[in-house]
Amino acid sequence: MKNIKFSNQNRTKTIAKFSKETYDLVVIGGGITGGGIALDAASRGLKVALIEKNDFASGTSSKSTKLIHGGLRYLKQFDFWLVKEVGSERAIVHKLAPHLVLPEKMLLPLIENGSYGKWLTSVGLKVYDILAQVTGEDKRKMLEKKEALKLEPLLPKKILKGAGYYAEYRTDDARLTIENIKTSLQFGAEALNYASVEDFEYTDDKISGVKVKDVLSGDDFTIQTKYVISAAGPWVDELRSVNNSKKGKRLHLTKGVHLVFPYEKLPVKQSVYFDIPDGRMMFAIPRGKVTYVGTTDTNFNLDKDRVRTDLADAIYLLSAVNNMFPKINLEMEDIVSSWAGLRPLIHEEGKSASELSRKDEIFTSDTGLISIAGGKLTGYRKMAERVVDRIAKKIEEEHKVQLKDCHTDEIPLAGNVDFKKFKHVKKYMAEIYNRIKPDGFTEHDAWFLVTNYGKQTELILDTYATLKDADIYERMAKAELRFGIDYEMVQNPMDFFIRRTGRLYFDIDSIRSLMDPILQEFKAIYKADNTQLVAWKEELERELDEHSNFSMDRV
Numbered sequence: 425m426k427n428i429k430f431s432n433q434n435r436t437k438t439i440a441k442f443s444k445e446t447y448d449l450v451v452i453g454g455g456i457t458g459g460g461i462a463l464d465a466a467s468r469g470l471k472v473a474l475i476e477k478n479d480f481a482s483g484t485s486s487k488s489t490k491l492i493h494g495g496l497r498y499l500k501q502f503d504f505w506l507v508k509e510v511g512s513e514r515a516i517v518h519k520l521a522p523h524l525v526l527p528e529k530m531l532l533p534l535i536e537n538g539s540y541g542k543w544l545t546s547v548g549l550k551v552y553d554i555l556a557q558v559t560g561e562d563k564r565k566m567l568e569k570k571e572a573l574k575l576e577p578l579l580p581k582k583i584l585k586g587a588g589y590y591a592e593y594r595t596d597d598a599r600l601t602i603e604n605i606k607t608s609l610q611f612g613a614e615a616l617n618y619a620s621v622e623d624f625e626y627t628d629d630k631i632s633g634v635k636v637k638d639v640l641s642g643d644d645f646t647i648q649t650k651y652v653i654s655a656a657g658p659w660v661d662e663l664r665s666v667n668n669s670k671k672g673k674r675l676h677l678t679k680g681v682h683l684v685f686p687y688e689k690l691p692v693k694q695s696v697y698f699d700i701p702d703g704r705m706m707f708a709i710p711r712g713k714v715t716y717v718g719t720t721d722t723n724f725n726l727d728k729d730r731v732r733t734d735l736a737d738a739i740y741l742l743s744a745v746n747n748m749f750p751k752i753n754l755e756m757e758d759i760v761s762s763w764a765g766l767r768p769l770i771h772e773e774g775k776s777a778s779e780l781s782r783k784d785e786i787f788t789s790d791t792g793l794i795s796i797a798g799g800k801l802t803g804y805r806k807m808a809e810r811v812v813d814r815i816a817k818k819i820e821e822e823h824k825v826q827l828k829d830c831h832t833d834e835i836p837l838a839g840n841v842d843f844k845k846f847k848h849v850k851k852y853m854a855e856i857y858n859r860i861k862p863d864g865f866t867e868h869d870a871w872f873l874v875t876n877y878g879k880q881t882e883l884i885l886d887t888y889a890t891l892k893d894a895d896i897y898e899r900m901a902k903a904e905l906r907f908g909i910d911y912e913m914v915q916n917p918m919d920f921f922i923r924r925t926g927r928l929y930f931d932i933d934s935i936r937s938l939m940d941p942i943l944q945e946f947k948a949i950y951k952a953d954n955t956q957l958v959a960w961k962e963e964l965e966r967e968l969d970e971h972s973n974f975s976m977d978r979v
Contacts, residue, residue, distance in 0.1 A: 842879070
């Protein structure tokens with residue numbers, strides 16, 4: 425699959441095209457749902473424009489637990505339909521991007537007075553295997569106490585009774601989003617970040633255009649379109665209000681928080697899904713140099729553009745981890761990073777945050793605004809299929825055309841050139857390591873490149889070979905940056921360090937060492953002045969502090 429240039433350096437041309445042409449569909453929201461919709465619609469033959477008010481994946485779609493998982497916990501709510509759908513989707517998304525959706529064994533400890541008993545867990549995991557169509561080595565196993573401790577010595581020996589052992593997949597949600605959007609370009613879609621919807625245009629009381637403000641220049645433009653889908657996540661209700669159609673069901677936002685520790689501080693040997701004292705469940709997931717834990721599930725009604733981990737969140741998660749892993753005594757200063765995001769769930773009277781359904785729902789206004797909210801990261805492709813089905817049916821009936829059926833289950837995502845299975849990814853990882861090892865890079869560095877970029881690593885290494893920086897890590901980071909600017913709409917250092925590379929969460933120290941050289945590279949490429957350089961640096965330092973500092977003086 426050819427790499428298509430996708431850069432904000434072409435922003436003026438993109439906006440001119442948006443202003444001049446008429447589209448079949450405008451998708452509002454550049455998260456995983458919007459990206460999935462753009463790919464589905466464009467691959468069926470529709471002319472699609474996607475717009476995002478901030479950076480792609482800057483909201484919920486970079487703040488999840490980063491698992492493509494089957495929703496085991498929804499069995500407790502007897503939500504078999506959801507378990508079946510997202511369980512089946514795991515295998516499909518893994519096939520589409522095996523470099524980005526990685527197999528991950530999950531251990532479910534069974535403890536005295538815990539949420540799951542041995543019999544219920546055995547039956548539940550069996551049902552889970554059936555619903556999710558799990559086969560081969562990925563099928564669940566029930567472990568005795570001794571076997572569980574051998575797999576994970578950190579578990580609480582006194583109260584441990586055994587464990588369930590099953591398969592899940594880990595991903596990078598922000599990269600999964602950008603790869604969906606980039607793949608949609610292969611089918612003719614157009615996309616723009618930092619473009620905010622301000623209002624709608626109407627013809628005969630139906631939406632016929634979307635009024636947009638270019639956040640970077642302040643200029644306004646209008647996109648003419650036949651249909652509009654709002655996939656704006658937590659901001660769906662705001663757009664329904666602009667459209668005067670916020671009636672009936674509404675969103676219920678809950679906050680989920682994750683903490684990140686150096687791996688040596690929480691050296692779990694595989695992912696663990698464990699009980700916490702208040703009856704909820706939590707994940708501890710090793711990833712490269714770190715282990716992260718989460719998540720919380722609390723009601724949220726503050727500023728949606730400023731969601732952060734607070735001291736109470738950190739104390740809650742620390743207590744939960746120390747309760748399950750008594751040999752580990754994590755303290756506040758052990759936290760190296762964190763993230764906090766919002767779940768746009770559908771409100772149900774009388775239900776607590778953790779009881780709300782994770783199913784998606786579609787709302788259609790009298791003026792034709794179609795909004796989709798709710799759902800799970802794992803189910804993004806099916807969500808897109810359902811909402812695009814509605815548009816496709818209308819277009820076929822009204823314009824007497826025949827569109828293709830949904831076939832996104834057969835479209836490899838960008839970066840997956842010829843990976844058929846994960847074993848091919850591992851082989852390629854070994855090849856990359858052999859190529860970069862002579863310069864002093866580690867196996868972790870090869871793992872990082874391949875699990876972020878897949879076969880697009882080739883473009884990065886080609887650029888790396890042309891650079892002359894003495895420090896190999898500065899040189900590689902600059903090569904990544906140039907790839908991000910040319911092919912992934914990177915506009916500022918936060919796009920690069922947070923969403924395209926995940927460094928803020930999984931390798932925060934590298935930002936501190938790379939900050940100045942990367943800022944200088946931005947200055948040169950975007951021809952920025954010193955004022956802009958200082959502003960970027962101040963914002964980056966603010967992000968570092970907000971994600972890693974939980975001292976009392978910040979409260």
